[in-house]
Amino acid sequence: MNALPYDAQLLHARAAELARNVCEIAAAGWTPATSSNFSQRLDDRHVAITVSGGDKGQLTADGIMVVDLEGNAVATERRSSAETLLHTRLYRRFAEVGCVLHTHSQNQTVASRLYAPAGKVRLEGYEMLKAFHGNTTHDTAIELPVLPNSQHMPTLADQVDALLDRQSMWGYLIDGHGLYAWGRDMAEARRHLEAFDFLLGCELELRKLQP
Numbered sequence: 001m002n003a004l005p006y007d008a009q010l011l012h013a014r015a016a017e018l019a020r021n022v023c024e025i026a027a028a029g030w031t032p033a034t035s036s037n038f039s040q041r042l043d044d045r046h047v048a049i050t051v052s053g054g055d056k057g058q059l060t061a062d063g064i065m066v067v068d069l070e071g072n073a074v075a076t077e078r079r080s081s082a083e084t085l086l087h088t089r090l091y092r093r094f095a096e097v098g099c100v101l102h103t104h105s106q107n108q109t110v111a112s113r114l115y116a117p118a119g120k121v122r123l124e125g126y127e128m129l130k131a132f133h134g135n136t137t138h139d140t141a142i143e144l145p146v147l148p149n150s151q152h153m154p155t156l157a158d159q160v161d162a163l164l165d166r167q168s169m170w171g172y173l174i175d176g177h178g179l180y181a182w183g184r185d186m187a188e189a190r191r192h193l194e195a196f197d198f199l200l201g202c203e204l205e206l207r208k209l210q211p
């Protein structure tokens with residue numbers, strides 16, 4: 001039997017970590033109706049990622065498989081997330097990216113619709129901005145891009161690539177779809193995901209309260 005091209009023990013550990021964190025994220029109601037997908041880097045050529053479909057709130061390590069950085073399944077016949085390319089482009093582009101989290105919360109989806117015409121959400125003056133790697137003060141602003149949605153993943157992935165040329169960032173929205181957030185590891189990606197969702201929720205509340 002051929003040896004696997006990745007570290008099976010590392011996959012085991014990453015799959016367990018993914019399953020635990022994804023179930024917690026799903027418990028917040030951010031993965032309705034089998035939506036959302038999640039991944040972690042294994043090495044410079046392989047990524048552990050959720051298989052396509054299935055209730056992410058019931059995810060176990062068995063629902064994780066391996067793809068290469070071109071998005072091809074490795075040593076399995078299973079089908080990886082329909083949005084695999086959006087994950088692998090990030091890992092390919094930035095050696096420091098260790099984890100990518102994609103969710104469909106109501107805050108994320110409503111904000112993506114509202115700010116799609118502007119192409120971005122400006123988040124400014126919040127203490128929570130310090131949750132993003134590199135930020136040390138509330139007295140700053142970040143712009144969360146909003147991309148048009150597409151069912152053609154290479155098109156979406158190319159849009160992301162073009163964005164990454166212009167700025168350093170930790171996430172983007174897709175119109176009418178949801179949020180992608182990432183970090184150097186699970187803890188950081190999750191902090192970024194939660195901070196984006198919280199800040200989008202604040203902006204939406206303010207829109208309701210302001211005349």
Ligand SMILES: CSC[C@@H](O)[C@@H](O)C(=O)COP(=O)(O)O
Pocket residue numbers: 033034035036037050051052053054080081082083102
């Ligand atoms: C159930 S609608 C959501 C999907 O179309 C997709 O956007 C999604 O997030 C989950 O796709 P998946 O293939 O399970 O990774």
Ligand SMILES: [Zn+2]
Pocket residue numbers: 035036037083102104177178
């Ligand atoms: Zn999605």
